[in-house]
Every structure is written in structure tokens, then in C-alpha cells.
Amino acid sequence: MSTVSLSDQAVHRPRRLVLAGMEGCTNCAACEVRGHGVCSALADKELERLSRAAVKVTVPAGHMFIEEGSDAHDFFNVTGGTVKLFKSLPDGRRQITGFVGVGHFLGLAVSDHYAFGAESVEQVQLCRFSRTKLETLMEEFPSIERRLLAEAANELVAAQDQMLLLGRKTAHERVASFLYGRLVEKYGEHIPPVADILLPMTRADIADFLGLTVETVSRTFSRLRREHLIGVGAGQDIHIPSVSRLEAIGSGDG
Amino acid sequence: MSTVSLSDQAVHRPRRLVLAGMEGCTNCAACEVRGHGVCSALADKELERLSRAAVKVTVPAGHMFIEEGSDAHDFFNVTGGTVKLFKSLPDGRRQITGFVGVGHFLGLAVSDHYAFGAESVEQVQLCRFSRTKLETLMEEFPSIERRLLAEAANELVAAQDQMLLLGRKTAHERVASFLYGRLVEKYGEHIPPVADILLPMTRADIADFLGLTVETVSRTFSRLRREHLIGVGAGQDIHIPSVSRLEAIGSGDG
DNA sequence: ATAATTTCTTGACCTATATCATTGTCCCGA
């Protein structure tokens, strides 16, 4: 509980907030994620227009705000917190297809139904657009479309990496890959050689992301600890003494 | 040997054709895949321009034409045959991330290197564009961009399905899903209740796609045959007496 | 045709990971 706690004061507000709890949108130009996500592609004039189409939403931890198969009315841009995306089988088996953080875009649907569900891992801020409005905006500002295409290409690359992980990596490699991925999410290109991460998600979420069981994830963390590849601090705080070593294991260079 | 054999006469042409064997582009307006893929988004005038940027390439079976990590100079549009896309680990473990057929687009790279390799499963026709030229064309014709975004969204949905498969389905379900997917590729929305498919890929390819071994794939085909869920004809020809039953198994409704 | 080669199938056995069960730990609320 250290990193994201800046807004903790605000958290003490009652939790009754239900899905679709929303406040009228503030100002996109002053938005904290200006420079990330869809918005980074936009000039001031375009942002002005975007403002009017967007609604800021706060979702408390552990709330599903996109239900698999429901009507795809909206697009979202994550402006705070971490979201998990998932698909499920009828008997409850679940695959988390990604954890997405600040700046990421969410809701590209091919039909008029969402092909996946989305749930907040921790308290999350979203910027919501109606699909129809966004489509209108795209007509007007092709730069939005370009930005969306770039985002989609990125996600596609990530998805391919994840397929390699799920199809061909061992549990040891999967967990190492996962931790390395979290470092990339946190630091971008410039990952320090020694680093720390705070994992907001549970072991069960990690298991559902890596195609493993909770027990295997737990055992694998223990193994990595025994091997001094990670230090598990209090709570969810993970210390990584050698990022390069971790990365090597995650990419199959044992 | 029944379904795709229409073009079998043409196949007897010599096989010596090497990679990058190309003919000057013909006419996109008369192209057999006009109406599919990127091209379907284009008006005649746009197609005319596209023609000049495109080069038709024929690749014989089993040739790698995109090497993982190589410089991403080109985009491709598949105009004939089936291509496999894959990622590998240093020790040779491989994950096929998709089989793509006629009309599909290929080469969306996020950096200037391809994040995946591509190899022809059977003899393949490609329409090749230089990335820089395509970028210029996108500036001029936003409809191309729109079409690309739609394609990317589609692939993303497919990728998520595949993650669910790789992370959470049994071998039985995986093979059933795979066969159903082939039906979707062949028939689109309108799959007949009883159908046939011809699989151009080997068991090893199927295994690398499903995150299994060749032996497990083979055993699972045998099991499906025993269960009368498929009929394996001569060669690669698969008969599916109940598409709905197969689909149910593939989606986890045993 | 026939040999050589690749692909496919099947069997015997093994191992990585799943499953089941227990205990410990950490929150949060009263």
C-alpha cells in the first residue's frame, strides 16, 4: 500500500458508488493523462471537442464495469488505477487477457457487444466516451484514429507475447515474464537494473493471467524467492535485485 | 482432397520459385481479393493509387518470408493460400499466433522490427506494400486507416479468444475450437450444420498453434474420431457431422 | 515404381502442474 495512495483521503468517501457513478467531465486539457493514451494525439482544439464527449467515472476496487457480451456503448480511457480484462468459459474458468493501467484505451469492440469483461483491480478512474460520439470525432480528427491504430498495434504485440507465454512457457518463466512486464508498465523503456514493484492484483488474478492455479503461482513466487530472484517485502511489494536476470528467465534463457 | 482442389492444375508449375520472387503488380481493380482485406475499403481512384504501391509476390509452401526481429519494411495482404504467424523462444519452442488466409492483412509492427515471423503453409500469393508508401497512402485516404483499425480490432478479439484457449482449455476443447475456427475462416457467418474442411497445415503446426505436442494433437483427433465428432477422410480432409456439437465442446459446454 | 523422407499414429512411461486439504497471515469492521 504505498504507490497509489495519493488519493487515499478521497477513498474514505462511502463505497456505495455504483457502476455508472459519474461526474460531469472536467477539462481534458488539464487532464492528468494528457500526454498519454488517445489524448496525446490531439491538439488543443481537438481536446476541447473531446472534453464535451467525455465523462469522468470513478470505479471502486473489484467492480466489474464491462460485462462480457453486453452492449458495447462506450469506450474508456484509463486515467487512474489498474483494470483487468478477461474472458470466461461457461463453467467459470477465466482468462485474464491483460492488466491495463493509466493511459490505456479500452473498449475496441468488433461487433456491438463487448467480447470481454473488465473489472477494476484497485480504485480506478476512467474517461468514458460514447462509441457513436467517438466515431463522429474520428471522422473529424483522423489523428484520433491514427492513435487508436497505434494502440491496437501495441496491444496486438502484447497479445502475441502472451500467447507465447501461455502456449509454451513454464510456470517459472511465466511468473518471471509477468514481473518483468509489470516493470515495463511501471518504467517504460528505462527500467533500472534493480527495481521494485507493487502488485495491486491478487495471486488469483495473476494465476488467471498466466494460465496457472493460485497454488502454482504461490509456489513459484516462493521458488523465485529461494533463488534470490525476487524479494517479497511486506504485502504486495516485490523487490527485484537483478532485472536482467529476471528478464532472461522470463524470455526462456534460463 | 476435395474442397480446395479447384486450383490443383495450376500447382504443377515448378517449385523452384524462391523468396522474393515477384512479378510487377497487375491491376488492383481486377484483383481477385478486391472486396476483401484492405482493398475493400477503397474507391476506384484509391485502388488506382494502391496499384502503384503494391507488388504481387508468390511464395512457395514452407517458406519463411518474415523473419522474427528483422526490419519491418513491408506490409502484406494475403491474396491466396494460408500463412502462419509465430513467435519463438531461444531454445526453439514455438507458438503459432495465427493462421491467416485470403484477404487478411499482415505486418502491423509497432516498432521498426517485426515482432513475429511469417511462413507460408501452402503456396501463397501476397500483395506487398512498403510501409512508408502505405503510410503516405493512409494520409491521403483515411479509409485505409479505418479499414486497418477494423482489421486490428478483429485480430485483437481473435487473440483474446486464443489466450482463453491457451490458458484455460483442455486439449479436447482446444482441438474442437481449432476446427470450429477453421470453419469460421472458410464459411464466415454462415456455417452449414454439417461441413467439411481441408487443413493445409501439419499436426506440428496445429500443435504449435494450440500449445500442445504433436502426439497430443494426434491422440485428440483420434479421440474426436472415436466420439464421432469428426470423420477423418483421406489426407487432411475433415468431415464434421455436427458443427454445433463441435462448437459446444470447443467453447467449454461439454 | 521404388527408395528416401517426412508426417502421423499409437503405446509405455514420466513430470509439471492441478487438486485437495490445512494452516497461517493480513485486513477490516464492530
Place this chain on the structure above:
DNA sequence: TCGGGACAATGATATAGGTCAAGAAATTAT
């Protein structure tokens, strides 16, 4: 401060699918 419920760790055991091995079938080359 205590108690309940989620979360996590770990041990014992089971199993789906992997590995190794051999032969059959299909494909390609001579």
C-alpha cells in the same frame, strides 16, 4: 481488541499432457 473473511503458503496426492520410442502411412524424389 477481537473475530471473521479474504488472501496466501505449503504439503500430499492425482492427472492431463509431455517425453521417448517404434512402426505405419503418406508424400517427394530418383
